[in-house]
Amino acid sequence: MIAIIPFDPFFQIARFVRVMYFFRLKTITKFYIHPLILKVTYPSRLLLMLLLAFLSIESVIIWSIEENITTLSEAFYHVFF
Numbered sequence: 810m811i812a813i814i815p816f817d818p819f820f821q822i823a824r825f826v827r828v829m830y831f832f833r834l835k836t837i838t839k840f841y842i843h844p845l846i847l848k849v850t851y852p853s854r855l856l857l858m859l860l861l862a863f864l865s866i867e868s869v870i871i872w873s874i875e876e877n878i879t880t881l882s883e884a885f886y887h888v889f890f
Contacts, residue, residue, distance in 0.1 A: 864888050 865885075872884035 868881070868884040868888040871888060872878055872881050875884075878884050878887065
């Protein structure tokens with residue numbers, strides 16, 4: 810709702826505050842996640858990618874077999890959650 814009312818000054822300030830909040834979150838996330846990413850070794854990354862690929866293939870199989878699951882996104886939801 811705030812994004813559609815561009816003419817009121819209050820809403821323009823609120824939009825600016827939301828953008829600044831987003832950049833603050835981005836900076837905080839980068840500060841805490843970057844050292845964690847550097848600590849992850851190559852075999853761990855490879856294992857994670859293989860696990861994600863396996864779960865994706867499993868969701869495609871469930872999507873094709875199950876009659877109750879009509880979309881691929883629904884199959885991903887059932888596999889990952």
